Amino acid sequence: MYTGKVMEHFTNPRNVGEIENADGVGEVGNMKCGDIMRIYIKVNDQDVIEDVKFRTFGCGAAIATSSVVTEMVKGKKLDEALEITNKKVAEELGGLPENKMHCSNLAADALHKAIEDLKNKRNKE
């Protein structure tokens, strides 16, 4: 039911872990649905995402989308990262089963939340 690319990311996920003193952290999902994704970003003065890591509780799709989104944004500018949508993440993986499109395809939302968190922190400084 999953594409080869989904299984490849599930088997060898990129950028697993967390960043200590991350510039932004975003978490989406809830335990009722069974998916909780957390994304950490480190961003430099030029607004480039230098490092990104994730930790996810969830199904194969949840893990693979988390992994691929970290790969998609690493080295990208914040405004480029904001253009990544859940739909683009699914496309990058060669598609997801229909029933996974809504519940487990939230990695871009987690990324956007991390960027929002970063902006909120900067505004406070």
Added chain:
Amino acid sequence: MKKIYLDHGATTQANPDVLEAMLPYFSEFYGNPSSIHSFGRETKKALEEAREKVAAGIGAEPREIIFTSGGTESDNIAIRGAARALQKKGNHLITSSVEHHAVLDACLALKEEGYELTVLPVDEYGMVSVKDVEAAITNKTILISIMMANNEVGTVMPVAEIGKMARERGITFHTDAVQAIGLLPLNVNDLYCDLLSLSAHKFYGPKGVGILYVRKGTKLDVFNFGGAQERKMRPGTENVPGIIGMGKAVEVAVADREKRSARISSLRDKLIQGLLKIEDTRLNGHPEQRLPGNVNVSVKYVEGESMILSLDLKGIAASSGSACTSGSLDPSHVLIAMGLDHQLAHGSLRMTLGTDNTEEEIDYVLAVMPEIVARLRSMSSVYASSKKE
């Protein structure tokens, strides 16, 4: 890669003797059993012999056996048929919160039509209490449906006691025994049941064929119309090869049942003990009143589908009650009814053993599980959080 099948609760491989018995009925003996010519008479005779085998296997009379397309159809004919037939007598139905959806949803559909429905709770082990059944009975109760053994967590229900109570009060009693045959002692008289559902593919028979036992004198309305097959309760040309195979499968299932159950139970216990050695795991279902082949554990901090995929990559077939594997957005209604929180329900792993499994296979599963769990926990957002607290 070596493949290990631990999903016998979902379906089983046809027994070689079953397959052999079926094959001539595809091409050699293909007459319609309703035809009066020699082609028809040949298959009619074989059909009735299969009915005798099934009846003998469960302590019934051949005329009390209705062939259906499987467990789901048997459950629907039983529940809808009995409720409709008895509506002059009353309108109250009793079932449990852990029934298969074929039973639960059939009861809920009747509720929509105006029947009163009591859905009984279960305890932490998924067990229905006889006292709860008794307390729920009113003078309007016409039907009680409680499964013999739960398909997800393997809990074996006190159906004989419930059946006896129903019999004494003149209430029709149905039990879904799909998971039980060939593993638990099964005799319709000992169970005091009026209706009992079976499905061939759960006991090494073919898919698409099942049994509804209907005790003599039990009233059932019909809602499928057609020919006079199966005393009009299940019209339509019979699945002859399937029924022949099922007759053989019942014969095999009943013979050597105790030996088979003992062997599978000992593998089950080894697997349960090994899995529970992994930190933060728990057994779901009853520790003793349990189907011989059922293992169901929750692995904290890990989601079920990701475990199934990881096991599949190692050649091991298992299942889970997580939302992702239940085909809906909610985790297993059985685990939730037992009081599990959502994390533990999503983190459930079911392994159901069968006749083909070996001790070496269990050793292999126990060798790979710790690393699978460790890998998924290393990625898990909730594991990381819990270890910081």
